[in-house]
């Protein structure tokens with residue numbers, strides 16, 4: 180991350196021309212006071228569209244590199260995402276273009292997705308062992324939650340050898356539930372591209388559950404397809420895919436729970452990304468600090484309850500808040516429609532993401548739990564629900 184002075188000093192005294200991905204929520208609230216905002220589809224942005232832009236705001240689908248920015252006046256690039264693999268940060272820094280991503284903005288959303296995915300598959304995690312690959316904001320938060328739930332977890336993160344749960348990749352892959360939260364890294368010394376190839380996938384037990392919510396290409400998708408065809412009892416949950424948005428439809432048929440890269444798409448996580456980029460821009464020397472007229476929307480609280488007890492109660496409450504089966508159903512329906520001559524799959528995948536329903540994080544819910552036993556209430560609290 181680099182907060183560096185833009186080269187044009189006059190830049191700070193005039194309204195900014197902001198070009199932004201049309202799928203960034205809260206743009207007007209967080210950037211409207213700075214100048215003009217032009218909204219464009221992120222996937223197809225061109226250099227020509229940036230010829231008058233001072234600020235470029237993107238999501239993960241826009242490769243930001245010399246090809247896009249050469250000879251443009253862009254002096255600040257903000258990506259309202261955790262991932263940065265779409266940014267050529269070396270080129271940006273060489274050119275003195277300030278940039279920022281939004282570390283951790285939707286980490287909580289991804290962790291909630293993991294528990295809801297297990298609930299949707301009716302997998303009682305309370306007697307399973309967990310392995311986490313990549314232990315940053317997402318993996319680290321999942322690790323903390325698992326500790327709070329009193330569960331056993333080992334983690335593989337080559338940059339964090341002192342993590343108290345550190346283990347080899349092989350050991351992590353032998354756990355009953357394996358969660359992938361590594362970024363896509365192509366460079367040595369620790370590339371993650373196809374880190375799970377045929378040999379590594381074979382380390383997973385036949386009845387393992389593999390949840391992938393980092394970046395698609397961390398798993399060799401053809402190797403995963405072969406493993407699933409060989410061993411249908413193996414459970415795969417895929418939120419991220421190789422070659423998004425043009426995903427492998429044979430793989431989609433084989434996975435147990437599928438979604439169009441929306442693990443981080445809670446309303447809270449998306450808005451946090453927008454806010455963090457505004458804050459980064461305000462810290463950027465030479466850009467005008469403006470009186471903040473924007474504010475976070477009032478928080479909503481919804482009351483939920485259940486007739487169930489024990490794990491069934493936890494499962495029921497989680498799925499009332501967010502049921503990944505709905506995402507799975509929509510993605511499979513889009514694939515079926517495509518096969519019958521509907522939209523190209525890549526367009527359908529992007530449309531599902533663009534039209535994603537508003538999803539609130541657990542903290543917005545109060546569970547009416549007086550009839551539940553103490554241990555169940557403690558687990559719900561550890562998962563982040565308010566209990567009454």
Ligand SMILES: NC(=O)c1ccc[n+]([C@@H]2O[C@H](COP(=O)([O-])OP(=O)(O)OC[C@H]3O[C@@H](n4cnc5c(N)ncnc54)[C@H](O)[C@@H]3O)[C@@H](O)[C@H]2O)c1
Pocket residue numbers: 261262263282283285286289312313314315316317318319335336337338339360361362363364369370371374392393394418419440441442443444
């Ligand atoms: N599915 C989604 O909606 C969604 C949402 C948020 C983030 N993500 C992806 O998840 C990734 C992780 O998010 P984060 O917030 O934890 O990022 P982070 O940068 O906080 O942490 C990433 C961790 O991965 C580790 N790492 C790097 N190379 C590795 C390797 N080869 N093997 C194992 N670990 C490695 C790093 O040391 C770091 O601790 C992001 O980079 C992003 O690509 C996906």
Ligand SMILES: O=C(O)[C@H](O)[C@H](O)COP(=O)(O)O
Pocket residue numbers: 202237238239240259260261262263285440441442443444
């Ligand atoms: O890196 C991230 O923050 C997530 O993968 C994010 O949810 C990606 O969403 P997108 O930018 O593709 O809309």
